[in-house]
Amino acid sequence: MSIEVSGVTKKYGDFVALDDVTVSLPTGQLTALLGPSGGGKSTLLRIIAGLETADSGSVAIEGTDATKLPPQKRNVGFVFQHYAVFKHMTVAKNVAFGLEIRKTPKPETKRRVEELLDLVHLSQFAHRLPAQLSGGQRQRMALARALAVEPTVLLLDEPFGALDAKVRKELRDWLRRLHDEVHVTTVFVTHDQEEAMEVSDEIVVINGGRVEQVGTPDQLYDEPANDFVMGFLGDVTHLGPIRLRPHDIEVAVAPAHAGALPGVVTRALRVGFEVRLTVEPDTTAAGWARPGSEVEPGSPGEPVSVVLTRTHARSLGIDVGTRVWLTAADGATTVPSMVAV
Numbered sequence: 001m002s003i004e005v006s007g008v009t010k011k012y013g014d015f016v017a018l019d020d021v022t023v024s025l026p027t028g029q030l031t032a033l034l035g036p037s038g039g040g041k042s043t044l045l046r047i048i049a050g051l052e053t054a055d056s057g058s059v060a061i062e063g064t065d066a067t068k069l070p071p072q073k074r075n076v077g078f079v080f081q082h083y084a085v086f087k088h089m090t091v092a093k094n095v096a097f098g099l100e101i102r103k104t105p106k107p108e109t110k111r112r113v114e115e116l117l118d119l120v121h122l123s124q125f126a127h128r129l130p131a132q133l134s135g136g137q138r139q140r141m142a143l144a145r146a147l148a149v150e151p152t153v154l155l156l157d158e159p160f161g162a163l164d165a166k167v168r169k170e171l172r173d174w175l176r177r178l179h180d181e182v183h184v185t186t187v188f189v190t191h192d193q194e195e196a197m198e199v200s201d202e203i204v205v206i207n208g209g210r211v212e213q214v215g216t217p218d219q220l221y222d223e224p225a226n227d228f229v230m231g232f233l234g235d236v237t238h239l240g241p242i243r244l245r246p247h248d249i250e251v252a253v254a255p256a257h258a259g260a261l262p263g264v265v266t267r268a269l270r271v272g273f274e275v276r277l278t279v280e281p282d283t284t285a286a287g288w289a290r291p292g293s294e295v296e297p298g299s300p301g302e303p304v305s306v307v308l309t310r311t312h313a314r315s316l317g318i319d320v321g322t323r324v325w326l327t328a329a330d331g332a333t334t335v336p337s338m339v340a341v
């Protein structure tokens with residue numbers, strides 16, 4: 001059982017926001033919809049919630065065809081970036097709201113609200129008004145409110161987007177722990193790859209209205225389906241005709257391998273335990289045969305970025321001006337360079 005989105009297309013006028021999207025979001029997991037701005041993430045989430053109607057295709061939630069169901073019949077909880085709260089009601093009343101309109105017996109509502117406030121660590125703020133909470137506390141209240149009615153699915157649209165970086169980080173750790181406790185199927189939208197990688201069981205990468213790849217954070221990082229996914233999930237550089245991650249380049253200070261790309265270090269930046277090098281390739285040097293030369297290189301003369309640990313850089317004696325030879329490390333994740341169009 002899961003959320004099954006099949007062949008969903010959504011247009012706004014001539015603009016195709018979602019183009020024949022098919023994806024399955026597993027039950028009990030925390031799934032991120034990740035992609036650049038305007039890619040269609042929110043549109044997909046809103047179609048799952050029933051706040052938007054697809055032009056074609058279907059949505060099933062836990063085996064029930066929900067395509068034509070209104071939002072209130074889908075049993076979904078929803079939290080937006082700017083969450084609408086009842087300003088005149090206390091935190092406890094806000095959380096109780098959904099239970100009260102469902103005419104849940106008073107003692108049960110009271111018990112459930114206490115339980116939820118405990119879960120989101122807001123018990124001591126139960127009698128405050130929302131305006132007396134910090135932004136992060138308000139989002140936790142919003143999550144408690146969404147969870148109150150025991151939704152089958154929790155949908156979060158950039159729930160921490162408006163908060164500062166530190167609070168965002170705290171809330172994302174907290175969301176992961178909360179999810180491990182309650183296991184409600186959760187789908188959240190983010191354009192922040194680090195947030196998606198840290199929190200989710202599975203990531204759906206959406207770009208230009210299409211699903212680029214679905215996989216665990218490790219799968220997407222280590223086996224990106226294409227150049228877009230590779231670039232969106234981490235730093236990428238190039239070595240002749242291939243694109244790879246800067247830490248997947250091996251550096252030698254003597255021409256050890258045939259086919260190694262010779263160059264000169266033009267910049268060495270120390271950041272924490274890393275040293276980030278910029279290497280100007282010397283493609284005119286003798287002995288350089290382009291590896292995989294059936295693929296036309298994008299720009300063979302462009303500088304290459306390389307990341308080494310500080311210890312490694314020190315042991316090689318690397319600094320600005322050092323002559324180096326670069327090769328792709330064994331097992332490096334690579335994709336062909338994009339062919340210029």
Ligand SMILES: Nc1ncnc2c1ncn2[C@@H]1O[C@H](COP(=O)(O)OP(=O)(O)OP(=O)(O)O)[C@@H](O)[C@H]1O
Nearest residue numbers: 012015017035036037038039040041042043044191
């Ligand atoms: N009601 C609407 N009318 C017209 N165009 C819309 C409407 N809603 C969304 N769009 C367009 O559809 C595209 C996808 O929007 P969507 O909000 O799904 O993107 P997103 O990936 O969530 O982006 P962001 O991260 O910026 O929120 C955008 O180009 C947007 O301008």
